[in-house]
Amino acid sequence: MKGLDLRFDEVRLANGLTVIGEHNPQAASTAIGYLVHTGSRDEKAEVAGVSHFLEHMLFKGNESYTPDDINRTFDELGADYNAFTSEERTVYYGAVVAGHALALLDVLTELMRPSLRQADFDMEKKVILEEIAMYQDRPSRRLFEHANERFWNAHPLGNSVLGSSESITALTRDQMLGYFERRYSPGNVILALAGNYDLDAVLDHVGRRAGTWPAFDATRDRPLAAPLRGRERLTDASLKRLHAAFYAPGVAAETTKARYAAGLLASVIGAGDGSRLYWELVDKGLADNASLGHEASEGAGAFVGYLSTAPERAEEVIASYLRVLGEAQDAGVSDAEWRRAQLRTATSLTMRAETPMGRLMSFAATYQTLGEYQSLARMVDEVMTTPLAAGLELLAARPFDDAYVLTLGPDA
Amino acid sequence: MSLTAAPIGALHELTLPNGLRVVYAPMPWLPTVSATLSLPFGSTTDPEGQEGSANVLHEWLQRGAGGLDSRAYTDALLDLGVRRGGGSGREASNLAFGFLESVAAPALDLLAASVREPRLQDGEFEAARDLALQELASLDDAPTQRLFEALQAEFFASAQRRSAYGTEAGLTALTPEGVRQDAARRLGPQGAVLGLAGGGTWESLAGAVVAAFGSWSGGNVPIPPARVAPVGRHHVDADSSQVQIGLAFPSPAPGTDDMYAYLLALEVLSGSMGARLFTEVREKRGLVYSVSAFFRALRGFGYTLGYAGTTAERAGKTLEVFLAELARLAEGVSDAELERARTGLLSSIVMAGEASGATAGRLSNDVVLFGRPRTAAEIAAHIEGVTLSQVNRYLAANPVPQPTVVTLGPAT
Numbered sequence: 030m031k032g033l034d035l036r037f038d039e040v041r042l043a044n045g046l047t048v049i050g051e052h053n054p055q056a057a058s059t060a061i062g063y064l065v066h067t068g069s070r071d072e073k074a075e076v077a078g079v080s081h082f083l084e085h086m087l088f089k090g091n092e093s094y095t096p097d098d099i100n101r102t103f104d105e106l107g108a109d110y111n112a113f114t115s116e117e118r119t120v121y122y123g124a125v126v127a128g129h130a131l132a133l134l135d136v137l138t139e140l141m142r143p144s145l146r147q148a149d150f151d152m153e154k155k156v157i158l159e160e161i162a163m164y165q166d167r168p169s170r171r172l173f174e175h176a177n178e179r180f181w182n183a184h185p186l187g188n189s190v191l192g193s194s195e196s197i198t199a200l201t202r203d204q205m206l207g208y209f210e211r212r213y214s215p216g217n218v219i220l221a222l223a224g225n226y227d228l229d230a231v232l233d234h235v236g237r238r239a240g241t242w243p244a245f246d247a248t249r250d251r252p253l254a255a256p257l258r259g260r261e262r263l264t265d266a267s268l269k270r271l272h273a274a275f276y277a278p279g280v281a282a283e284t285t286k287a288r289y290a291a292g293l294l295a296s297v298i299g300a301g302d303g304s305r306l307y308w309e310l311v312d313k314g315l316a317d318n319a320s321l322g323h324e325a326s327e328g329a330g331a332f333v334g335y336l337s338t339a340p341e342r343a344e345e346v347i348a349s350y351l352r353v354l355g356e357a358q359d360a361g362v363s364d365a366e367w368r369r370a371q372l373r374t375a376t377s378l379t380m381r382a383e384t385p386m387g388r389l390m391s392f393a394a395t396y397q398t399l400g401e402y403q404s405l406a407r408m409v410d411e412v413m414t415t416p417l418a419a420g421l422e423l424l425a426a427r428p429f430d431d432a433y434v435l436t437l438g439p440d441a
Numbered sequence: 442m443s444l445t446a447a448p449i450g451a452l453h454e455l456t457l458p459n460g461l462r463v464v465y466a467p468m469p470w471l472p473t474v475s476a477t478l479s480l481p482f483g484s485t486t487d488p489e490g491q492e493g494s495a496n497v498l499h500e501w502l503q504r505g506a507g508g509l510d511s512r513a514y515t516d517a518l519l520d521l522g523v524r525r526g527g528g529s530g531r532e533a534s535n536l537a538f539g540f541l542e543s544v545a546a547p548a549l550d551l552l553a554a555s556v557r558e559p560r561l562q563d564g565e566f567e568a569a570r571d572l573a574l575q576e577l578a579s580l581d582d583a584p585t586q587r588l589f590e591a592l593q594a595e596f597f598a599s600a601q602r603r604s605a606y607g608t609e610a611g612l613t614a615l616t617p618e619g620v621r622q623d624a625a626r627r628l629g630p631q632g633a634v635l636g637l638a639g640g641g642t643w644e645s646l647a648g649a650v651v652a653a654f655g656s657w658s659g660g661n662v663p664i665p666p667a668r669v670a671p672v673g674r675h676h677v678d679a680d681s682s683q684v685q686i687g688l689a690f691p692s693p694a695p696g697t698d699d700m701y702a703y704l705l706a707l708e709v710l711s712g713s714m715g716a717r718l719f720t721e722v723r724e725k726r727g728l729v730y731s732v733s734a735f736f737r738a739l740r741g742f743g744y745t746l747g748y749a750g751t752t753a754e755r756a757g758k759t760l761e762v763f764l765a766e767l768a769r770l771a772e773g774v775s776d777a778e779l780e781r782a783r784t785g786l787l788s789s790i791v792m793a794g795e796a797s798g799a800t801a802g803r804l805s806n807d808v809v810l811f812g813r814p815r816t817a818a819e820i821a822a823h824i825e826g827v828t829l830s831q832v833n834r835y836l837a838a839n840p841v842p843q844p845t846v847v848t849l850g851p852a853t
Contacts, residue, residue, distance in 0.1 A: 055470055057791050088714075096724060100715030104781040107788025126791045155727030162752050163730050165682040168582045267680035269581035302525060303515045312504075312511065314571025317579055337579055365516075372522030380473050380524065380539050384795045 037402050038228050044244040045216030048235055049396055051388060051404075056224035059130035060385040062122035063137055064219045064397050067212040069192075070116045070185035070326075071249055078192015079200060079208045081114040082157050086205065087121065087140045088112070089149040094139055096149060102136045109386070116186050117326055118397065124386045127225035131234060134222075138238045141218070145209070150202045157197050164191065168265070168272045168437055169335065175263060176274035176435040182257040185250060186326055214247040215239065221393035224385030251328040254278075256433065263437045271343040271438035272335070275350065277428045279323050279330030282398045288325045289411050290419035295323040295332055296370035297362045297420070298353065303369065305353050310336065315346050321354075327398060332428060340438050347434065354429040361424060367417040375409045452804070452814055453643040461630035461654050464804045464814045465637040465646055468797055474545050474639035474646075475797035476552060477527075478536045479805040481632030484603040485532050486662045487623075491615055493607015494623045496573050497566075499529035501620065502628075503536070504565040507554030511565055514551070523548050530605050531593075532664050532739050533809055539798055542640040546649040553653035556628060566617040574613075577606045584681050584849055585750065591677050592687035592746065592847040598670040601739060629659030636805030636814075639797035667742035670845070677849040684756040684850035688747040688763070690842045695738040695810040701823045702835045703736075707745065708782035709774045710734055710766065715781065717766050722749065728759045734767075738810050747844065753851050760846070771840035773833035786824050790817050 038050040068080050089096045103110050103123065110123030110133075121140055125133045164170040174189055181187030192200075220235060256278055280287040299306040299321025310319035321334035338346040381387040382405045395403050403411070455463040480499075487494045503525070504511040518525060524539040536555065540548040580587045590604045635654070637646055669691055679685075692707075693699035711718045711734040722732045734747040747767075751759045774782075793799040794817045807814045 057795055097715070097720070100713070100720070100724070101781070104713050104715040104785060107784035107786075109789065109792060124792055126788055152724075152727045156723060156730055159683070159728075159751060160730040162682040163750050166584050166750075270579050272582070303519045308512070311572065312568060314568040314575065317572055317575035337575075337582075339575065339578065369516070369519035369522075373519060373524070376473075376522040376524055376539065376541060379541065380475075380798070383471060383473060383797055384792065386792075387796075 035404065037404070039402065040232060042215065042235065042240050044240060044242055045214065046218055046220065046235070046239050046242065048220045048232065049393065049402065050222035050226060050228065050231070051392055052226065052228065053224050053385065056385050057127060058124050058385050059127050059133070059222065059224040059226050060122065060124040060389040061130065061134055061137055062120055062221050062389055062393060063141055064221060064393055065119045065213060066217040066249070066397060067119055067247070068115050068117045069188040069190045071212060072188055072208070075196070076200060076204050076208055077189060077196035078157070079205055080119055081190050081192070082153070082197065082200065083205055083209060084112050084114045084119050084121070085153050085157065086145055086150065087143045089143060089146065089153065091139065091142050091144040099136065099140070106132050106136075108133055114190055116188065116190060118394070122386070122389065130222075130226045131230055134231060134234055138234070141213070141239070143209070145202055145206055147202050150205070154197060154200075157191075158194055161191050161194050161197065168268055168270070169337070172263070172272045172274050172435060172437040176276060176433070179261060179435060180256050180276035180331065180433045182255055184252060184254040184256075184329070186254065186329060212247050214245045215242045216244055217247045219393060219397050221389055221396070223389035223392070249327070254329040256331070256431065258431045258433050260434045263435065264440045265437060266439050268437065268439050270337050271340045271436060272337050273343070273347055273350070273434060273436045275321070275332070275334035276433040277332040277354070278431055279332045279428065280325060280423070281328050281330050282325035283327065285399065285411070286415065286419060287423065288330070289415040290423055291323040291325065291330065291332070293367065293370045293374060293412070293415060294362070294420040294423055295321045296374060297366045298357055299334055300370070300373065305357065306350065309349055309353050310346060315342065315349065319350060343436065343438065347436070351429070351432065354432065358424050358427050358429055361421050362417070364417055367420060371413050371415070374412045378405065378408050378412065452816055453647070454814065455647055455650070457630065457651065457655060459630040459655070459657055461633050461635060461657065462808050463635045463637065463647070463650050464808060465643055466800050466804060467643065468639050468800070471640040471797055472542055473797055474540055474542050474637065474641055475801040476538045476549065477636045477801040477805045478552060478556070479634045479636070479809055480534045480536070480556065480628065481532070481661060481664070481809070482627040483530045483532045483534055484605045484607065485600045485664055486627060487603065487607070487611065490611065491619060491623070492603055492611030493573055494611070494615060494620055495534060496529045496605060496607050497569050497612065497615055498620050498624055498628065499534045500569040500572060501561055501566060502555045502559045504569060505560035505562060506551070507558050510560065510562070517551055521548050521551075523551070531601050531603070535805065537798065537802065545641055545646060549649045550653040553657060557654065557657040559624070561617070561621055561624065563617045566620065570612055570615060573607060574609065577609060577612065580606060584679055584683070584685050585748070587679070588677070588685040588687045588847060588849040589746065591675070591849060592689050592845070595673055595675050595847055596670060596689040596744070596845045597667060599665055599668040601667045602670070624659070626660045627662040629661045630654065630657050631661040634805040634808040636801040636803070636808070638800035638804065664740055667739050672843050672845050674846045676852070677847065678852065679849050681850045682752065683750045684753050684848055686749045686751070686756060686760055686763070686846070686848050688844035688846045690745055690844040692736060692743040692745045694741050694743045696812070699835055699839070700743065702827050702832045705779060705782045705786065705824070705827055706770060706774060706832055706836055707734060707736055708785055709778045710770060712782055712785050718763065721766055722759060722762050726758070726762065728755050728762065732763070740810060756848065767841040767844070770836050773836055776829050779829050779832060783824055783827070787821055790821055
C-alpha cells in the first residue's frame with residue numbers, strides 16, 4: 030500500500046506447480062490460497078456438482094490427518110479459512126497472524142492430498158444435499174441456477190456449481206476420485222501468498238511437500254458460446270416477490286482492456302446507488318433491488334443483472350429495466366458517468382486491498398486467468414485509463430439486443 | 442500468541458460541544474479512511490403506530506442534503522469516489538462511508554450534511570417509504586432473515602422486539618410531516634458516535650470533523666431497557682424446503698466482567714469449523730449445512746442467537762443435538778478448547794485491525810455499548826487474562842438458560 034515496498038514473487042516447480050506471492054513486510058497477517066483451475070465447467074453431466082463436493086471432501090483429510098485433525102489444526106492457528114467453488118476454479122484459502130504462515134501453509138498443503146474415505150463421503154453427501162435444499166429456499170439463487178444454465182445454452186459455463194440432488198445422490202466416491210485424478214494436476218494449481226511471509230521457507234516447504242505431486246495433462250475445453258436470448262418464466266405460487274435475472278453477451282476474462290471497460294459500463298448502468306438502474310427503479314421505489322454487473326470468464330463473458338419487485342407491477346418494471354439498457358446502447362453514457370464509475374471502482378479496489386486476504390483474492394485470480402501479475406497500482410491505473418471510447422465500442426455492438434430474461438415469481 | 446505484529450496504536454478522541462463523540466484509530470500505512478456514524482435511533486424508539494419510522498428516516502436522510510437534491514448529493518459522493526453503506530437497526534442506525542484519504546474533508550462534510558441539514562422533501566418521502574415496504578415484502582422470500590425477525594419478536598418483551606424493517610401498518614401510517622417531527626425528536630448529536638479509522642492525521646481529520654459536524658443540533662430520545670419475554674416455543678408455517686430453527690437466550694451484558702469469559706465459551710461452542718456445534722451437528726451427523734450461535738449486544742443487554750437450517754425430517758434431531766450442546770457447556774470446557782478459542786479471538790482482532798471499515802465500525806459500536814472505545818490491545822489483554830477456572834466457574838454457575846425457540850418452515 031502507501032509507500033510500501035511490495036515485492037512480487039513467482040516460482041514454477043518442475044512438476045508445474047506455480048508459487049506466486051505479494052510480499053508486504055508491514056502486514057500483520059498472511060493470506061495463503063491454493064487456486065485449482067477446475068470448476069463446474071470442467072464437469073460432465075453425470076458428475077454434476079463433483080467439483081464443489083470434492084472441495085468439501087478435501088477438509089476430510091488423509092492418512093496423516095483425520096477430519097478432526099484438520100479442523101483442530103486450523104483452530105490452533107487462529108486461522109480464518111474457507112474454500113469456494115465456481116464455474117472457473119476451486120479455491121482453498123486462509124489467513125493467520127504472520128508468525129503462523131508456515132503452519133497454515135502446512136495444513137493447506139495437506140488438504141491437497143485427500144484420502145476421500147468412503148465413510149466421510151457418505152456423511153458429507155448429506156451435508157451437500159442440505160446445502161442444495163437451503164439454496165432452494167433462496168429464490169434469487171434458484172433463479173440464477175436456472176438462468177445461468179439456460180443462457181449459456183449447453184456451453185459448460187452453464188453447469189451448476191452445486192449440481193442437483195439427483196446428481197449428488199447418484200455420485201460415487203470412485204467417480205470423485207477419477208475427477209480428482211484428472212483435474213488436480215500441479216500444472217493446474219497455483220499457490221498464492223499475500224502479506225508477510227518468508228519466501229525461502231515457503232519454497233523449501235513446497236519443494237519438499239508438493240514438488241513430488243505427479244504431473245499430468247489437465248486441459249479445459251473452451252467451446253464457442255451460443256447464448257440463448259428471449260424471455261422465459263418460472264412460477265412458484267409460494268413466492269411473494271417477482272425475481273428477474275438478466276443476461277447479455279459480455280467479454281472474456283483474457284481481454285484485459287475490454288474486460289475493464291465492460292466492468293465500468295456495468296457500473297454506470299447498474300452498480301448500486303447513483304447508477305442508471307438505481308435512479309430509474311430503486312430511487313423511485315419501484316424495485317428494492319435492480320442491478321447489473323459483468324462477469325468475465327475464460328473464453329466468454331456476460332452482463333448479469335437482477336431485480337426484485339412486486340408481482341403486480343413486474344411487467345412495467347422489467348420493461349423499464351430493459352429500456353435503461355436500450356437507452357445506453359442508443360445514446361451512450363457520459364464522460365461524467367464514466368469518471369464516477371472509474372472512481373467508484375478504484376476506491377473499491379483500494380479498500381479491498383487493505384488486508385492481505387482481500388489482496389490475495391484480487392491478484393491471484395487475475396494471475397490464474399492472464400498469467401500476469403497486476404499490482405494494486407496497476408489495477409487502479411487500468412481502471413482510471415480505460416477510455417470512455419472503449420465502453421462506447423462495447424455498446425456499439427448492441428449486446429442488450431440479445432438479452433435473456435428469466436423471471437421467478439407467483440403466477441401473474 | 443504474540444500480538445506484536447498487530448497495528449495497535451493509541452486512539453484519538455474528541456467530544457464536540459454539541460455532544461457528538463469522535464474516535465479515530467490511526468492506520469498510517471493506508472491510503473483509505475472509513476467513517477461510521479452511529480445514530481442513536483432505531484425501531485425500538487419508533488413512535489407507537491409508526492413502526493418503521495426509523496427505517497424510512499434513515500433512507501430519507503440519504504436523499505439530498507445541504508442544498509443538494511437527492512441526485513446532486515449522490516453525484517457529489519460519486520465524484521469523490523465515496524463508497525456508501527449502513528443500515529437501520531433496533532437501537533441505533535448508521536451511515537458508513539469509505540473513501541481515499543485525499544478526499545477526507547469533503548467526504549466528511551457530505552456525511553455530516555445528511556444529519557445536519559437533510560432535505561427531507563415530500564417527493565423523496567414516498568419513494569423512501571415504498572422502498573421500505575418492498576424490503577419488508579422481500580422478507581417473505583428470505584426465510585432465514587424472516588426467522589430472526591420472528592425469533593426476536595418472541596424473545597423480547599420490550600420495544601426491542603420490533604423489527605428494524607417496521608410493519609406494514611406502521612409504514613403505511615407514516616406521513617412526511619410525521620417523520621420530519623420524528624427527525625426533530627431524535628436525529629441529534631447527543632448519543633451519536635463517529636468512528637474513524639485509516640490514513641491521514643488526527644489534526645486534519647479532527648479539523649474536518651469539527652467544521653462538518655460542529656453546527657449539528659437536534660433531539661435525543663432515551664432508549665428503554667431491554668426486557669425478555671417468558672420463554673416459549675413457536676412455529677411459523679412457511680412453504681420451504683428446509684426448516685429454519687432459531688433460538689435465543691440472555692447472556693452477559695457488554696462491559697460486564699463475565700462477558701469475556703462467556704465470549705470464549707461461545708467460541709468453544711461455535712467459533713469455527715472445529716467448534717462443538719459444527720462438529721456434533723454437521724461433521725458427526727450430517728444434519729445441516731449451516732449451524733451457529735453468536736453473541737448480540739444492545740445497550741446494557743447481551744443475548745445469544747442460535748441458528749440451524751435442515752430438512753423437515755431432521756429438524757427434531759437437529760434441535761435436540763443443539764440443545765444438548767448448550768446444556769453440556771455447564772460441564773465446562775477443556776484447556777485445549779479454551780486455548781484454541783483464545784487463539785481464534787486474538788487472531789480475529791489482529792485481522793480486523795488491518796481493515797479500516799471493520800475498525801471504524803467497532804469503535805463507534807464500542808462507544809455506544811461500553812461508553813468508551815477499546816483499543817485492540819485492551820481487548821486482547823482481556824482475552825489473554827481469562828483463565829480456564831474463570832470460564833468453567835462462570836459456566837457452572839450460569840448454565841445456558843432454556844432458550845426461546847422459533848421454527849419456520851413446513852410443519853415437522
